[in-house]
Amino acid sequence: MGTDDGPAEVTIPLMDVSSSTVLAFQNLNYSVQQGSKCILQDVSGAFHSGRLAAIIGPSGAGKSSLMNVLSGFNVKGVRGTILVNNESVDRQRYRQMVAYNPQDVTLLPTITVTETLLYAADLRMPSSVSKFQKIKIVNDIIALLGLEKCAKTQARLLSGGEKKRLSIGQELVSNPRIMFFDEPTSGLDSESSYQIVSYLKDLARQGRCVVSVVHQPSSDLLELFDDIYVVADGQCMYKGPLDMLPATYADVGLICPQYYNRADFVIKMASKNCPEPDKIQKLKFQMKTAPVQNGLNDRSNGTPKPNMLDECESRSQYPTSQWNQFAILTRRTFLGTVRNFTLTVLRFIGHILFGLIVGTVYYNIGDDGAKVITNISFIMLALLFIVFANSMPVVLTYPLEMSVFVREYKSNCYSVGTYFLSKIVADFPMMIGGVTCFHIIAYYMTGQINEPDRMLMFWGMAVMMGWYAQVYGFLGGSLFPIEVSPFIVPITLLPAVLFSGFFIQYDELHDVFKPLTYVSVFRFAFEGTSMSAYGFGRKDLDCSEMFCYYRKAKKVLEMLDMENSCIWVDVAGLTFIIVALHILLYVSLRFKVR
Numbered sequence: 001m002g003t004d005d006g007p008a009e010v011t012i013p014l015m016d017v018s019s020s021t022v023l024a025f026q027n028l029n030y031s032v033q034q035g036s037k038c039i040l041q042d043v044s045g046a047f048h049s050g051r052l053a054a055i056i057g058p059s060g061a062g063k064s065s066l067m068n069v070l071s072g073f074n075v076k077g078v079r080g081t082i083l084v085n086n087e088s089v090d091r092q093r094y095r096q097m098v099a100y101n102p103q104d105v106t107l108l109p110t111i112t113v114t115e116t117l118l119y120a121a122d123l124r125m126p127s128s129v130s131k132f133q134k135i136k137i138v139n140d141i142i143a144l145l146g147l148e149k150c151a152k153t154q155a156r157l158l159s160g161g162e163k164k165r166l167s168i169g170q171e172l173v174s175n176p177r178i179m180f181f182d183e184p185t186s187g188l189d190s191e192s193s194y195q196i197v198s199y200l201k202d203l204a205r206q207g208r209c210v211v212s213v214v215h216q217p218s219s220d221l222l223e224l225f226d227d228i229y230v231v232a233d234g235q236c237m238y239k240g241p242l243d244m245l246p247a248t249y250a251d252v253g254l255i256c257p258q259y260y261n262r263a264d265f266v267i268k269m270a271s272k273n274c275p276e277p278d279k280i281q282k283l284k285f286q287m288k289t290a291p292v293q294n295g296l297n298d299r300s301n302g303t304p305k306p307n308m309l310d311e312c313e314s315r316s317q318y319p320t321s322q323w324n325q326f327a328i329l330t331r332r333t334f335l336g337t338v339r340n341f342t343l344t345v346l347r348f349i350g351h352i353l354f355g356l357i358v359g360t361v362y363y364n365i366g367d368d369g370a371k372v373i374t375n376i377s378f379i380m381l382a383l384l385f386i387v388f389a390n391s392m393p394v395v396l397t398y399p400l401e402m403s404v405f406v407r408e409y410k411s412n413c414y415s416v417g418t419y420f421l422s423k424i425v426a427d428f429p430m431m432i433g434g435v436t437c438f439h440i441i442a443y444y445m446t447g448q449i450n451e452p453d454r455m456l457m458f459w460g461m462a463v464m465m466g467w468y469a470q471v472y473g474f475l476g477g478s479l480f481p482i483e484v485s486p487f488i489v490p491i492t493l494l495p496a497v498l499f500s501g502f503f504i505q506y507d508e509l510h511d512v513f514k515p516l517t518y519v520s521v522f523r524f525a526f527e528g529t530s531m532s533a534y535g536f537g538r539k540d541l542d543c544s545e546m547f548c549y550y551r552k553a554k555k556v557l558e559m560l561d562m563e564n565s566c567i568w569v570d571v572a573g574l575t576f577i578i579v580a581l582h583i584l585l586y587v588s589l590r591f592k593v594r
C-alpha cells in the first residue's frame with residue numbers, strides 16, 4: 001500500500017472489475033398499504049455484467065419500484081428471490097456490492113465537486129487506502145465523467161447534467177459490481193442524455209452490471225443499450241437483448257412499423273389504452289414462464305421467499321471505523337455549515353443586530369429597581385430570540401440533507417449513531433458563537449449586574465437554550481418535510497412559552513395545566529436566568545425614581561414566585577429535556593432509514 005507521497009502506481013477501481021456478475025431475480029412481488037396494493041407481480045429476469053440494460057415502460061408502470069427493490073433500498077413488502085452469481089447474499093453485503101443512483105439525488109450544496117468525491121472516497125473506501133490513492137481515484141472519476149472544468153465548483157452552482165454526473169461519480173468511488181440508475185437523463189437535453197448514457201455504457205463495458213430506467217429514449221439513445229426490460233402495470237412485458245425485441249413482439253402479432261422508435265412502440269403497447277390487450281396478455285405470459293437466463297437454476301422452485309435477501313447481517317459492516325466516520329462527517333458538516341450563508345453569516349448578523357436592538361431599546365435598565373418588570377420582559381425576550389434564531393436556520397436547511405443521509409446510510413457508508421453525533425458536534429461552534437455575541441452585547445447594553453459569576457450563569461442558560469433549539473430544529477427537520485417544518489416547529493414551541501411562568505404564574509394556572517410547567521423548557525430557562533439576575537443574595541438595586549417597590553431583589557423573586565427556587569433544579573430540568581430530545585432525534589433517524 002502506498003503512502004501519501006508513495007509511488008505513482010495505484011489501483012484505479014474503474015479498471016479493476018474483472019470477474020463477471022449475474023444478478024438474477026425471480027418471482028419478485030412488491031405490495032404497499034399492508035399488502036392491499038400490488039405494485040410488482042411475479043417479475044423475473046437477469047442482468048449481466050459487461051452489458052448495459054434499460055428498464056422502460058409507461059409512467060406508473062413500476063419501473064422505479066422495481067429499481068428500489070432490486071437495489072435493496074426497499075425491502076418492506078417485498079417477496080421473491082435475488083441471487084448474485086447464483087448465490088443468495090445477505091442484505092448488508094448486497095448493499096456493499098450495489099450502487100443506486102435515485103432519480104433526484106440531493107447533493108450537499110456548498111461542497112465542491114472534488115470535495116464531494118473525496119468525502120465519498122473517505123466514507124466508502126477502506127481506511128487502508130491511502131489519501132494519495134483516493135485523490136488519484138477521484139481525479140480519474142472527474143476525468144471519466146468530464147467534470148474537470150467544474151472540479152472546484154460548489155454543487156449548488158452546477159448545471160443539471162453536471163449534478164447528475166457528480167452523483168454518478170459518488171457511486172463509482174466504491175467500485176460497485178452492480179449499478180442502478182433511475183432516470184439519469186431526466187431534465188437533460190438530448191446531447192447531455194446521450195453523453196450520460198455513454199458513460200453508463202463505459203461503466204458496463206468495464207465489467208459492471210449496469211441497469212438504468214430511461215424515460216422515452218430517442219432511437220439514438222436506445223441504441224446504446226444492450227438489453228431491455230419492459231415493465232407494464234407491474235409485470236414484465238419483455239426482457240432480453242434490444243435486437244430481439246421486434247421479433248419477440250412480432251411472434252405474438254405486434255408488429256413495430258418500420259422507422260418507428262422501438263421504445264415508443266413498446267411504451268404504446270404497454271400503456272393502458274393498448275389496442276391489442278389479448279396479444280399483450282400473451283406476451284406477459286410468455287415472459288412470466290420464460291426461464292431466467294444464467295441465474296437461478298432450480299433454487300427458488302417458483303415459491304416466493306418471504307424476503308428477497310438473506311436476513312442475517314454480515315459482521316464487517318462499514319468500510320471505515322466508527323471513529324473515522326465521525327471525524328469525516330464532522331469535517332464535512334462543519335465545512336458545509338461554514339459555507340452556508342443562512343447558517344453562518346445570517347445567523348451571526350442576526351444575533352449581533354438583535355443584541356444591538358435589544359440593548360438600545362432596554363438600555364441600562366438591568367440595575368434599576370424602577371424597571372424590574374421591563375428587565376424581566378427583556379430576559380424572556382432574549383430566551384425567545386435564542387430559541388427561534390437557533391432552531392429556524394436548522395429547520396430550513398436540515399430537511400434537504402435528510403435524503404443525503406438516507407442514501408448514504410443505505411449505501412452502508414456509516415451508522416446512524418456517528419451521523420447523529422457529527423451533526424450535533426459540527427453545528428455546536430456556530431450556535432455557541434452566535435449566542436455568545438448576542439449575550440455579550442445585550443448583557444452589557446441593558447446594564448445587567450456586572451458580576452462574572454452571574455454573567456456566566458446567564459450565558460450558561462442561554463447556551464443551553466441554544467442547544468435545545470438546535471436539537472429541536474433537527475428533530476423537526478427530520479420528522480417533517482421542508483414544506484411543513486417551518487410552521488410546525490415554532491407553533492409547537494409556543495405551549496412551552498405559555499407555561500414558562502412569565503405570561504401566567506404557577507398559582508394562577510388551573511390544576512390541569514400545572515404539571516405542564518414541569519416539562520416547559522422556557523420555565524426552567526426563565527427561572528434560571530431570573531435567578532442569575534436576582535437570586536444569590538443580590539444587593540439592593542439602584543432606584544431612578546422617588547420610590548422603587550422592587551428595590552430589594554428578594555421582592556422581585558417573591559413576585560416571580562421564585563424565592564425558594566434552586567438554579568440547579570433548572571439546570572437539571574433543561575438537561576433532562578435536552579437529553580430526551582437527543583434520544584427522540586436518534587429514534588427518528590433510525591425510523592427514517594427503516
Ligand SMILES: Nc1ncnc2c1ncn2[C@@H]1O[C@H](COP(=O)(O)OP(=O)(O)OP(=O)(O)O)[C@@H](O)[C@H]1O
Binds near residue numbers: 059
Ligand atoms: N408507497 C406507495 N404507496 C402507494 N402507491 C405507490 C407507492 N409507491 C409506488 N406506488 C404506485 O405504484 C405505481 C408505480 O410507481 P413507480 O414510481 O414505480 O412508477 P414508474 O414506472 O417509475 O413511474 P414514472 O415513470 O412516472 O416515474 C404508481 O402507480 C405509484 O403511484
